[in-house]
Amino acid sequence: MFDTHCHLQDDRISAKAGDIVAAANRAGVTGMLCCGSSAADWGGVERIGAAYAGGGVVCAYGVHPFYAGSVDIDGNNWADELSGRLAGDPSAAVGEIGLDHTVSPRGDDRQAELFARQLKIAERYGRPVSIHCRKAFGVMLSILRDNGGLKFGGALHSYGGPPDLIDELVGLGCHISFSGSILNPNGKRAFASLKKVPVNRLLIETDSPGLLPRGAAGPFNEPANLSLILNRAAEILGESSRKIAELTNENGCRLYRQNSY
Numbered sequence: 001m002f003d004t005h006c007h008l009q010d011d012r013i014s015a016k017a018g019d020i021v022a023a024a025n026r027a028g029v030t031g032m033l034c035c036g037s038s039a040a041d042w043g044g045v046e047r048i049g050a051a052y053a054g055g056g057v058v059c060a061y062g063v064h065p066f067y068a069g070s071v072d073i074d075g076n077n078w079a080d081e082l083s084g085r086l087a088g089d090p091s092a093a094v095g096e097i098g099l100d101h102t103v104s105p106r107g108d109d110r111q112a113e114l115f116a117r118q119l120k121i122a123e124r125y126g127r128p129v130s131i132h133c134r135k136a137f138g139v140m141l142s143i144l145r146d147n148g149g150l151k152f153g154g155a156l157h158s159y160g161g162p163p164d165l166i167d168e169l170v171g172l173g174c175h176i177s178f179s180g181s182i183l184n185p186n187g188k189r190a191f192a193s194l195k196k197v198p199v200n201r202l203l204i205e206t207d208s209p210g211l212l213p214r215g216a217a218g219p220f221n222e223p224a225n226l227s228l229i230l231n232r233a234a235e236i237l238g239e240s241s242r243k244i245a246e247l248t249n250e251n252g253c254r255l256y257r258q259n260s261y
């Protein structure tokens with residue numbers, strides 16, 4: 001299995017990253033995309049990626065919309081550092097980036113500009129992206145359209161948007177990734193979305209250490225819990241867990257390991 005979105009560098013779990021990666025591997029999770037949130041945690045991502053590449057950890061560097069306010073958008077420091085990290089690690093992706101219209105203050109223009117700039121940097125280095133989007137799907141689509149889609153692919157992580165948008169997102173080059181939110185019994189919209197995703201664009205993720213799935217031992221989520229999400233996705237789709245494990249792993253490897261060999 002491939003956990004296509006997690007944060008092993010997060011302070012809540014980083015000290016146990018070795019145990020967490022080993023437990024994930026024992027549970028059959030052999031790929032993990034470790035996503036950064038802002039320049040402040042990119043060093044942590046790099047350290048964990050270097051220490052546990054053999055355990056399947058792939059790095060992603062990006063500025064999350066929560067931290068848009070911390071970035072001097074017109075200064076070049078963050079963009080230079082991001083570019084330098086991508087140049088230095090041919091297997092690194094760009095993430096977590098995106099738009100979030102539930103934060104306060106929202107700073108919509110700033111978020112949009114930061115997101116669009118990071119898409120351009122990803123494209124310049126030929127990298128896939130991991131995208132966060134909450135309550136901002138209209139703007140998201142217009143930025144992706146303006147960008148001409150995702151030339152090197154990417155995923156909408158922990159998808160919570162309307163099922164109606166799946167076709168256009170897929171047409172723009174997106175994979176769609178589902179998290180533990182599909183274990184929520186009231187997740188009708190997510191179930192409908194899951195069924196609309198073409199099998200070659202479907203991904204699963206934990207978003208560890210957040211989004212602890214129902215039925216998992218806490219206090220924090222970790223990639224070893226991915227089978228809970230896999231099993232639920234398989235149940236919703238009426239397929240075997242084995243088949244969904246195989247195809248989501250293939251999709252994850254094609255998207256996030258394309259530069260790793």
Ligand SMILES: [Zn+2]
Pocket residue numbers: 005006007035096207
């Ligand atoms: Zn995340």
